[in-house]
Amino acid sequence: MNKSVIVNNLSKKYGETKAIENINFEVNNSEIFGLIGPDGAGKSTIIRILTSLILADSGKCTLNGLDVVKDYKKIRKIIGYMPGRFSLYQDLTVEENLKFFATVFGTSIEENYDLIKDIYHQIESFKKRRAGKLSGGMKQKLALSCALIHKPEILVLDEPTTGVDAVSRKEFWDMLKKLKEKDITIIVSTPYMDEASLCDRVALIQKGNIMQINTPEKIINNFTKELLSIKSKNIYKLLKDLRKYPEYRSAFPFGQNIHFTSNETIADIENIKNFLINNGHQNIDIKAIKANIEDCFMELMT
Amino acid sequence: MKNEEKVISVKNLVKKFADFTANDNLTFDVYKGEIFGFLGANGAGKTTAIRILCGLSSPTSGELNVAGFDVYKQTEKIKQNIGYMSQKFSLYEDLTVYENIKFYAGIYGLSNAQIKFKANELINKLGLQEVQNKLINSLPLGWKQKLAFSIAIIHNPKIVFLDEPTGGVDPITRRQFWELIYQAAESGITVFVTTHYMDEAEYCDRISIMVDGKIEALDTPDNLIKKYKANNMDEVFLKLARKN
Structure with missing residues (x-):
């Protein structure tokens, strides 16, 4: 070329x-x-x-x-x-x-x-x-x-x-x-x-x-951490609580969700969910997602 | 709704410039401690409405109350009870961090003792101890914006107006900025914010979308996404903001 x-x-x-x-x-x-x-x-x-x-x-x-x-x-x-x-x-x-x-x-x-x-x-x-x-x-x-x-x-x-x-x-x-x-x-x-x-x-x-x-595409594929999108009723409390999670690595708000990575190789979704329930969260939704460019950018910045 | 106390009440707001109607019969309320997103395409009439709500311009007609004051007769009272920050105008570049805080706090009538207390509190909260005697123009944009926001609420206003506060800011600082917004809202300050970042629109409790001078939609992000059968606010905005 x-x-x-x-x-x-x-x-x-x-x-x-x-x-x-x-x-x-x-x-x-x-x-x-x-x-x-x-x-x-x-x-x-x-x-x-x-x-x-x-x-x-x-x-x-x-x-x-x-x-x-x-x-x-x-x-x-x-x-x-x-x-x-x-x-x-x-x-x-x-x-x-x-x-x-x-x-x-x-x-x-x-x-x-x-x-x-x-x-x-x-x-x-x-x-x-x-x-x-x-x-x-x-x-x-x-x-x-x-x-x-x-x-x-x-x-x-x-x-x-x-x-x-x-x-x-x-x-x-x-x-x-x-x-x-x-x-x-x-x-x-x-x-x-x-x-x-x-x-x-x-x-x-x-x-x-x-x-x-x-x-x-390749930048996104270079994001190797497992990324979770987490939602609950009160997003600000969710952000503060996720930072207290023992295996917490990063948590960033994305619209109505929080993109979260943990220090574990494979995040224990059940464990995170229970942790949030114990902290009084309702309507919790956790799913694994593909990173977007902004996730990648922030990962590279830190 | 967290709180039923109205801090902004707008009934049938009309603003005309000669034969052009910039605000065409707007009606909405904003509540205490709410984060209210005020969206619309360029030229939709947002800035006109914000200027009126801040007491900087008079409506052609309509009933408006901001922070408990009438926008026709009590504009000076309104100005004392609101905070304002935009990307374009925030701090004095050739004053230091400390001087900016002192200046704004003084303008809002805080006593010397209060100014000293507030300045220290703010500098510690934002971690600006090292740079408090540096000129604003030597600070990175993200720091400036966080400082500008904190100064905009230094007099503990009922409402703070933010006009595209996060333009050009890096993605991590942008999120730190929103944490300051959440904190302010939690402490009871109403946040009235415009943004071109649609993910930020989803951080708001409720959103209004203006199209050609009218409010085309007003609801929670969740309800708007459902109503317009969209996946996110970006799609809602694209569906609504350009009908023609």
């Missing part, structure tokens, strides 16, 4: 603070590669180095064979970049923004309309509205259209779905899937763990380090 992006031993400090340390990964051609991690993990630093906006302290990275330092001018032509903060011109209309970006890249809206059609179509009826007056979801669609208007080979998106509601997030990921089919390589960062499953491969990042890189 062709490597579209190669990142080698990337490190960057801001003053005394290490933002990222020895980052290595490769992204295949027309793959959706996710950088998954909380704020402060180093996602934006990696993205800004990749997009030639800041320099790494050490390390090397290439995009489709071009070096981010030496060939930065060429790089900027082949990538589309959507920064985390909305950075289009608020005082220009939807249409003016798109036209501006097309012109800067020496192209026109008409020339590449096919690529953005599905996305732009959803905001086209507002094309005379100023960008600053758009709703969050519409701004996001306009920003994506502007990042795509010069038909980039690689699309780099820094937290495109942060602060966006669950419905708009789903729509946005549907759009990314369609772009991938058009042979565009996509690097996308997100703090939402559930979005990992929508990527082909992901890097789980925490405190400037990559904890694991793999397909979402």
Whole structure:
């Protein structure tokens, strides 16, 4: 498989603070590669180095064979970049923004309309509205259209779905899937763990380090502990009581359940149940479940 | 219901901006010690409603009582009896941990002796002894958010409003944050919270879902999941939040 992006031993400090340390990964051609991690993990630093906006302290990275330092001018032509903060011109209309970006890249809206059609179509009826007056979801669609208007080979998106509601997030990921089919390589960062499953491969990042890189399925299969989902009437009491269980290892709330691991190789479900009954719990439900990415992330953090 | 005492009572709330109706006839009650999830897509009208409940904006019409006070006439009283925290605005970055606590406690009218007591209690509870004289901007986001929440309830308000308090926070800290919410609710503080994390919606006692300015659903997470034949709140939200 062709490597579209190669990142080698990337490190960057801001003053005394290490933002990222020895980052290595490769992204295949027309793959959706996710950088998954909380704020402060180093996602934006990696993205800004990749997009030639800041320099790494050490390390090397290439995009489709071009070096981010030496060939930065060429790089900027082949990538589309959507920064985390909305950075289009608020005082220009939807249409003016798109036209501006097309012109800067020496192209026109008409020339590449096919690529953005599905996305732009959803905001086209507002094309005379100023960008600053758009709703969050519409701004996001306009920003994506502007990042795509010069038909980039690689699309780099820094937290495109942060602060966006669950419905708009789903729509946005549907759009990314369609772009991938058009042979565009996509690097996308997100703090939402559930979005990992929508990527082909992901890097789980925490405190400037990559904890694991793999397909979402394989990351889940690497979770070797037996995981139990436990429910009872009072979830806060359940959490506190489970921590007192003699073989307690970890307990984290997930919606109305608590995901629990014990120190035993195979957890004694009957024993846990009796323990909870003795602590006055009612409507207890315990079942073994498969881990999700968030379980894996927390396991790697601890 | 744990407690029948209403701390928020909203009857027929309407808020219009020119010919746009942001809140279209909202009616709901929130009870003492309840964790109330206030959900909706971007632009559904949540922020408008929260601003009204906090006494920052006046409704066009409707009867509203917050923490025992009228939202038309007693907005200053409301502000003294609620706490507020959001991801965007919480603490002063160039003040230290201790200075932030002192500042907010002072604003809420705590005496010097109370401030000292509360500050120490809070610093110990959150394990911030080592960093109490460090500037806020040097702290990791997760610590800031936990501190911001604790400061938002430093005056022991009847209600605390949390507007997307956990955005961008790592999954372990996010859960620690929710433990603080559970503790606050247990101590009798009503928690009114918005979030885009649907698993967090399931931590709430009851949830309302706003769509296009109206409350489309209001019930316990369990009942909503049953009613909409869904597996989780994410599915309920996707079914409801975008009808058009």
